Amino acid sequence: MNAAPTDKRRLILDAAVRVFARQGFHTCRVSDIADEAGVAYGLVYHYFSSKEQILDTLFLERWEVMLEAIAQADASPRSPEEKLGAIASFIVDSYRHDPDLMKVIVVEVTRAANTFGLTHVDRIREAYSRIASIVADGQRDGLFRAEITPAFAAQAFYGCVEQVLTGWIFDSEPVGTAELERAKWMIVDTICHGLSSARAPEATGPGPGAAAGSASSKSA
Amino acid sequence: MNAAPTDKRRLILDAAVRVFARQGFHTCRVSDIADEAGVAYGLVYHYFSSKEQILDTLFLERWEVMLEAIAQADASPRSPEEKLGAIASFIVDSYRHDPDLMKVIVVEVTRAANTFGLTHVDRIREAYSRIASIVADGQRDGLFRAEITPAFAAQAFYGCVEQVLTGWIFDSEPVGTAELERAKWMIVDTICHGLSSARAPEATGPGPGAAAGSASSKSA
């Protein structure tokens, strides 16, 4: 009925996130997960058929949430730029909320072209597809220019986001809130308005001053 | 002595690229590499001290070439946008010339935050750093706006490039030349001018139809 006082399955899943993040999927042992969860070895196999299935479960759980977030952003009565901002914001907040989980997804799944990435390629591409659809709407409304294909734009946007996450993931120290917030704005601003200074300044949105300006640049 | 008719070391390295690309580093066995190279099992250990060292060698070899290409682009008397174009062009041409090698680097190293990525993080960041330097120059000259930090801009640019490669890597079919060329232009145009239509059109550069003709060919 309710979430039992000890939902061992959840315990294992959460432990796996920490262990995968710390040691990597290939480097960790199932016993590491069991130990981290504080349960017996065999219980892992009571709930999951293999180590792989744990990662699959983790990825799918989270990715469905993300697809839903993208759908909601798209459904809102906002400009395309604001929609992209909502998505970037969601992903960055996901990282803030559970950096280990995002690390696992980015490191072990999204680029794992021979293993998990291949398994989940359709689900992964669904996200790009939905982002591309937002861009296409922007083009139709004349807000986005037509030279850049929506599919490419989606790749550029998502690639930019993931690279930022990757930078944080490689950092030895945790990332501050200010930097997280600034990243949201910079991602959208860069993708929508580019690096070049030869553009109409009024489109900028909240502007760089809005986010806590002090933050580092250690990630470079 | 000389570059022998059969440089077994090179044979092994090239075979490893194919095997790593096909099966992934963790999924392949050393014997797969030896078989692919057509050499005896033990010979692999004559030339390399471990399976890891083969990947390290592969990565470092290629990454040095890339750092050099970035340096050369930076050293040339071009605009920052053209310099970015040269870099994008170099990477895309690298993919065209040896997609397996680029797949291995992107899939097995640059995001492998617990294994090879960590080992080579300094070398990897050196690339971002050099790209950031180009952006900083552009800002100093007033060509790039100052709101986006150079470090972030480098991430955005490189993330965009790698995402495009990743897309190709996941594709089951090989990518055509036209698409490769179009990607070069779109990467630079998106990063420099953004998706928004609210910008000065004259900054566009060669335009979507023309491949960035000047750019690299050093990768071959």
Next chain:
Amino acid sequence: MNAAPTDKRRLILDAAVRVFARQGFHTCRVSDIADEAGVAYGLVYHYFSSKEQILDTLFLERWEVMLEAIAQADASPRSPEEKLGAIASFIVDSYRHDPDLMKVIVVEVTRAANTFGLTHVDRIREAYSRIASIVADGQRDGLFRAEITPAFAAQAFYGCVEQVLTGWIFDSEPVGTAELERAKWMIVDTICHGLSSARAPEATGPGPGAAAGSASSKSA
């Protein structure tokens, strides 16, 4: 209390017969038995102390019945040949009635010289012993010749029977009644009169056309 409408213990035993016959003792899991019986996993251990004990129980239950059948055959006022016929008939009818159970006994116990066969060797040999006693009586009465030792004769007779069962067990299709009946006669006729044609024909008994009508039905 009473022999309940659902005697779970019996349910488990019967399910075990089917599972052992289908998958073999070593290949099946205790959970397979529980599933087949439609009872909870733990209940198996409420009634039996181990997986082995289930097979022991199955074997002993059946083997006692068989020893009793042999004893009865021996006690009846029949000729030795008819007594052997009654035994063959009983075993074949046992197979007809519950081929799975006989399969389990033949496959998992009587030849399992390192496991169950060893555990039950005395009980198994008791059967040979009783058969040998019938042969010895035949020799004493001049009906059987003395060159073949009773112990050997018992082995020959029982080996013949078991080999016939084994043949059926390996068959993919179920065996017809006619073949079962014919086998009863052929077993006894071969063991008593041999393959050679150089013998007195009048000793043949009911003959190949008639099923050994008198024989048992206790097995049902």
Next chain:
Amino acid sequence: MNAAPTDKRRLILDAAVRVFARQGFHTCRVSDIADEAGVAYGLVYHYFSSKEQILDTLFLERWEVMLEAIAQADASPRSPEEKLGAIASFIVDSYRHDPDLMKVIVVEVTRAANTFGLTHVDRIREAYSRIASIVADGQRDGLFRAEITPAFAAQAFYGCVEQVLTGWIFDSEPVGTAELERAKWMIVDTICHGLSSARAPEATGPGPGAAAGSASSKSA
């Protein structure tokens, strides 16, 4: 080329025979085999793909020899009874020469209707088939009576042989030569002439005192 001073593969195979005979296939571990052979654990998997494959190899090696022995017996210019004698003799001598191997074959393969027996059922039945063919020839020549089908006769004969072996296998003490020789004669005499005394005495053959002298010795 030649049989190397240490043919490790053979060493492993021979060790497996001893270990399978002593502990049974399911009860022994691969490490037991490696230890018994005095080789490293991994070498077992260098030569064999699994524990099962070791048993398969053992069985097939020996069974082909047996099929060949049956074929030779059949090809010789002997009476059917003598041919059966040659076969019984060959099998008994096989047991004398390597009781462990015969134990493994009888216990782990021949009756293992859910595992190895099933795998090799065709090969096993080939033996029965060849024996049946000898019987059929005997019937055609009027030496064997027609009431017993050749297929059944083959089962009776082989079942008798295997039961005798099984008896020895279960014995705690090794079997003496005299008993082995006597068994050869009793098997054939029982199957060919039956237990009954009501038969023509001249068909008896060499008699219980003489070992079937001509038969086999190929097994050594």
Next chain:
DNA sequence: CATGAATGAGACTTCATTCAT
């Protein structure tokens, strides 16, 4: 009686690495 989650020892198999030739 009945349930099924929880336990953990154990076995197979893999494979990087070594080494004698």
Next chain:
DNA sequence: TATGAATGAAGTCTCATTCAT
């Protein structure tokens, strides 16, 4: 250089058995 047999540590997964409810 070149070979591939030999080594053995390590990890995944299985499953009989226990136990709290």
